[in-house]
Amino acid sequence: MGGVSPGAKRRVGVLISGRGSNFQALIDAAKAPDYPAEIVLCLSNKADAYGLRRAEDAGIAAAVISHRDFQSREAFEAELTKALEAAEVELVAQAGFMRILTRSFVQHWRDRLVNIHPSLLPAFPGLDTHARALEAGVKLHGCTVHLVREEVDTGPIIGQAAVSVQPGDDPDSLAARVLEAEHRLYPRCLRLLAEGKVTIAGDRALLPANPGGKKSDTSGPLICP
Numbered sequence: 001m002g003g004v005s006p007g008a009k010r011r012v013g014v015l016i017s018g019r020g021s022n023f024q025a026l027i028d029a030a031k032a033p034d035y036p037a038e039i040v041l042c043l044s045n046k047a048d049a050y051g052l053r054r055a056e057d058a059g060i061a062a063a064v065i066s067h068r069d070f071q072s073r074e075a076f077e078a079e080l081t082k083a084l085e086a087a088e089v090e091l092v093a094q095a096g097f098m099r100i101l102t103r104s105f106v107q108h109w110r111d112r113l114v115n116i117h118p119s120l121l122p123a124f125p126g127l128d129t130h131a132r133a134l135e136a137g138v139k140l141h142g143c144t145v146h147l148v149r150e151e152v153d154t155g156p157i158i159g160q161a162a163v164s165v166q167p168g169d170d171p172d173s174l175a176a177r178v179l180e181a182e183h184r185l186y187p188r189c190l191r192l193l194a195e196g197k198v199t200i201a202g203d204r205a206l207l208p209a210n211p212g213g214k215k216s217d218t219s220g221p222l223i224c225p
């Protein structure tokens with residue numbers, strides 16, 4: 001991430017496919033003058049994604065790049081990278097982006113590509129996480145922000161937020177509570193990444209144990225209330 005003067009805001013591109021409520025949470029957080037990142041581009045693979053309206057309302061440049069217009073995943077992703085790099089994006093945040101990314105995209109953006117997933121990973125990777133959590137009878141569910149690796153829903157965990165499963169919960173009620181937690185968690189994790197406070201050690205992300213601590217004084221993922 002060279003070429004950026006210390007203290008400058010990191011330039012973030014957000015990938016969406018739909019509603020974009022996490023995108024909105026990042027937009028709102030980035031309005032704070034001391035937030036270390038600015039969202040400079042939104043890319044959607046769906047022309048009808050509601051998140052595109054959010055970009056317009058916020059005055060953020062946006063484009064639709066439909067995977068259907070490309071012969072291969074690699075060609076689609078090359079177009080994403082081209083648009084991101086044209087906007088001088090440094091960090092890429094997936095926010096409900098419903099395409100599986102290939103190795104070459106993940107490698108290109110390694111440690112600069114972050115995702116939010118609606119479960120406490122490594123539990124329940126993939127889809128239908130809330131129904132599966134209820135089916136499994138877990139008492140704690142939640143969400144995870146992680147750096148993206150090749151295997152779906154893997155990668156160093158930056159932060160997690162836990163949500164209690166309540167008697168009578170159905171997938172929708174549980175999803176709604178997890179989504180509130182997602183909106184708290186994602187801006188905090190992006191802040192840590194943008195501030196350069198995430199160190200990668202093998203498969204794990206290490207964070208400063210406390211804000212005033214020494215650089216060598218590290219701990220695991222952020223636990224978000």
Ligand code: GRF
Binds near residue numbers: 018022095117179182
């Ligand atoms: C969120 O639950 C996110 O964790 C998952 O997809 C959903 C996207 O919701 N990856 P939104 O588009 O951010 O509202």
